[in-house]
Amino acid sequence: xxxxxxxxxxxxxxxxxxxxxxxxxxxxxxxxxxxxxxxxxxxxxxxxxxxxxxxxxxxxxxxxxxxxxxxxxxxxxxxxxxxxxxxxxxxxxxxxxxxxxxxxxxxxxxxxxxxxxxxxxxxxxxxxxxxxxxxxxxxxxxxxxxxxxxxxxxxxxxxxxxxxxxxxxxxxxxxxxxxxxxxxxxxxxxxxxxxxxxxxxxxxxxxxxxxxxxxxxxxxxxxxxxxxxxxxxxxxxxxxxxxxxxxxxxxxxxxxxx
Amino acid sequence: xxxxxxxxxxxxxxxxxxxxxxxxxxxxxxxxxxxxxxxxxxxxxxxxxxxxxxxxxxxxxxxxxxxxxxxxxxxxxxxxxxxxxxxxxxxxxxxxxxxxxxxxxxxxxxxxxxxxxxxxxxxxxxxxxxxxxxxxxxxxxxxxxxxxxxxxxxxxxxxxxxxxxxxxxxxxxxxxxxxxxxxxxxxxxxxxxxxxxxxxxxxxxxxxxxxxxxxxxxxxxxxxxxxxxxxxxxxx
Numbered sequence: 001x002x003x004x005x006x007x008x009x010x011x012x013x014x015x016x017x018x019x020x021x022x023x024x025x026x027x028x029x030x031x032x033x034x035x036x037x038x039x040x041x042x043x044x045x046x047x048x049x050x051x052x053x054x055x056x057x058x059x060x061x062x063x064x065x066x067x068x069x070x071x072x073x074x075x076x077x078x079x080x081x082x083x084x085x086x087x088x089x090x091x092x093x094x095x096x097x098x099x100x101x102x103x104x105x106x107x108x109x110x111x112x113x114x115x116x117x118x119x120x121x122x123x124x125x126x127x128x129x130x131x132x133x134x135x136x137x138x139x140x141x142x143x144x145x146x147x148x149x150x151x152x153x154x155x156x157x158x159x160x161x162x163x164x165x166x167x168x169x170x171x172x173x174x175x176x177x178x179x180x181x182x183x184x185x186x187x188x189x190x191x192x193x194x195x196x197x198x199x200x201x202x203x204x205x206x207x208x209x210x211x212x213x214x215x216x217x218x219x220x221x222x223x224x225x226x227x228x229x230x231x232x233x234x235x236x237x238x239x240x241x242x243x244x245x246x247x248x249x250x251x252x253x254x255x256x257x258x
Numbered sequence: 259x260x261x262x263x264x265x266x267x268x269x270x271x272x273x274x275x276x277x278x279x280x281x282x283x284x285x286x287x288x289x290x291x292x293x294x295x296x297x298x299x300x301x302x303x304x305x306x307x308x309x310x311x312x313x314x315x316x317x318x319x320x321x322x323x324x325x326x327x328x329x330x331x332x333x334x335x336x337x338x339x340x341x342x343x344x345x346x347x348x349x350x351x352x353x354x355x356x357x358x359x360x361x362x363x364x365x366x367x368x369x370x371x372x373x374x375x376x377x378x379x380x381x382x383x384x385x386x387x388x389x390x391x392x393x394x395x396x397x398x399x400x401x402x403x404x405x406x407x408x409x410x411x412x413x414x415x416x417x418x419x420x421x422x423x424x425x426x427x428x429x430x431x432x433x434x435x436x437x438x439x440x441x442x443x444x445x446x447x448x449x450x451x452x453x454x455x456x457x458x459x460x461x462x463x464x465x466x467x468x469x470x471x472x473x474x475x476x477x478x479x480x481x482x483x484x485x486x487x488x489x490x491x492x493x494x
Contacts, residue, residue: 010279014484017277021480028290028479035294051342058346066428074431141442143429146310146337149442223430251338253345258430 050251063255070191070257076222079139084205085150087142089212093246094184095231102211103181105232110216114162115237116169123166127216130200133157138197138220143258145225145247154220155203160194162236169238176243177219180234186219187243188228192257195223200233225256274489277482280400285367286478288358295354298347300453301331305340307450308333348423355416362413370399371413373406381407412459415452422449 012020041054048056097103112130114123139153163170175193178185192198198221202209209215214231221229227247237243248254281289308314315322328334362368380403386392388404395402401409425435425445439445467474477483 011276011487012482014275014277017480017482017484020482021476024286024480031290032294051338055342055346058349059342062345066431069431071431074433076430077433077437141429143442145341147307147446148310247338251342253341258428 049249059253059255063253063257066257067189067191067255072191072195076140076197079141079151081137081139081153081206083151084139084153087150087152087204087213088144088148090144090146091184091226091231094179094181095212095214103183105180105211105216107216112217112233113235114166114169115235116166117172117238117240119237122169127202130157130162130217131202133161133200136199137203138199138222140197140222142220142222142229143225145227145252145256153203153205154199154201155206156199156201156217156220158196159198159200159219160196162200163194166238172238172240174239174242176235176237176239177230177233178235179230179232182234184230184232184246185244186228186230186247187239187245187254188224189255189257192221192223195221197222198224223258225258227252228256272489273486275484275486277480278485278487279481280477280483281481282365282367283481284357284361284365286481288354288361289478291350291354295347295350296456298343299351300457302340302343302347303453304331305333305336306344309335309337309340345427351416352420355420358416359413370401371406371409373403373410377403377406408459408462412456415455415459419449419452419456422446422452 042052046053051059092100095103107127110127111124112127113121114125116122134157135155136158137153137155139151141149142152143149159175170190173190174187175190176185176187198219200217201220202215202217204210204213209218211232214229217233218231219229219233242254245254247256321328323331323333362371380396383392383394383396384402384404387395421435422439422445425432425439426442426449429436429442429445436442436445439448473483
């Protein structure tokens with residue numbers, strides 16, 4: 001190991017130091033110029049769904065890594081329901097119109113359409129049929145992509161219970177979900193949909209969902225940010241390719257996984 | 259210091275001015291690389307943290323930064339862009355940090371910044387000397403004990419910010435890590451406080467470099483610093 005006392009360190013003459021110093025500085029300047037050029041290219045070059053294409057590429061690369069590392073056994077900790085908070089209302093698309101009024105729906109005649117990878121309708125369920133599936137409650141930390149989080153209790157059924165009814169179609173790698181008017185739409189990867197804590201829910205903090213929080217049926221899962229937890233599900237499609245995703249189109253990472 | 263060197267440039271009696279090695283090339287590259295990378299990480303981090311109106315720290319009605327700065331930094335409604343930059347450029351910061359750690363360990367350079375246990379008693383004397391209340395400085399190697407504590411802490415801060423970053427990036431897959439930090443909100447807060455510590459370090463750092471003189475700054479560019487040494491000891 002080098003003895004760091006001055007006497008035994010390398011030295012050079014002042015003249016050589018001046019020459020080498022200039023060279024070091026210019027090398028650094030060159031590196032900085034290359035860096036600047038790279039940043040400029042990122043900021044002014046091709047755009048992919050509202051963010052610079054190279055950054056979208058890294059989003060996708062990160063997603064590949066974490067999809068590879070994804071474990072169904074990794075569970076969000078659950079809490080006592082007494083710790084549940086009043087959930088902030090966020091996410092109005094497909095729920096409120098442009099004037100801020102609730103888009104009406106008929107709770108008595110509401111149906112959820114299930115479609116296969118080729119688009120063919122496999123079934124149309126009433127909410128009561130879905131509510132007949134085994135009921136589970138889950139008190140977890142709900143996380144918004146904006147950064148805030150709240151403890152809430154979701155009540156519903158694990159999505160895997162519905163998927164089990166459509167075993168063949170549910171082998172498809174993607175699940176697309178949309179509101180009845182297609183005002184909001186998301187797609188998720190199969191592994192996340194089948195995670196034990198991913199649920200179709202109809203209750204929040206022990207009460208039936210209000211329209212603002214996603215009545216009559218929504219997706220709830222602690223393995224995705226809130227943006228993927230679509231409210232007012234009207235259609236579920238098992239798909240071979242990614243189906244349109246509202247916030248991906250607006251610059252966000254498609255995977256959005258936790 | 260510079261004046262003394264000029265006067266003695268020709269070499270008075272038995273000293274001469276030579277350039278002495280101070281910072282290895284690897285250290286210099288990794289150090290300067292951190293400047294733009296950390297700037298991008300903090301800027302994109304602000305775009306994430308302050309994207310929502312209600313997350314922005316305020317003094318009554320006024321926002322934390324002046325309006326002009328807010329516009330200049332394009333902080334409003336920039337969540338998607340903030341995330342895109344933060345989660346891709348984060349790779350550069352992590353890789354640079356890992357390389358720095360490996361280099362410190364394998365080259366033995368860690369000894370310059372990790373204070374010896376017995377040096378800790380020099381902290382009060384060093385501090386008093388730094389703020390001008392004590393004439394003599396305790397004996398030191400390349401760095402005095404305060405500098406060592408500062409630079410070691412920076413390494414620690416870098417580690418904490420990366421680990422909390424991964425925790426809040428994948429809080430369910432890394433639920434055990436989140437638990438270590440006391441929950442999701444807690445991990446986020448540690449991440450933010452460490453960022454503030456980095457910014458604080460930055461201002462102290464450039465102030466100290468400015469006080470130490472241009473030669474100190476130039477040494478981090480060239481790797482060498484001009485010093486007066488006894489003539490016989492020179493390699494030339």
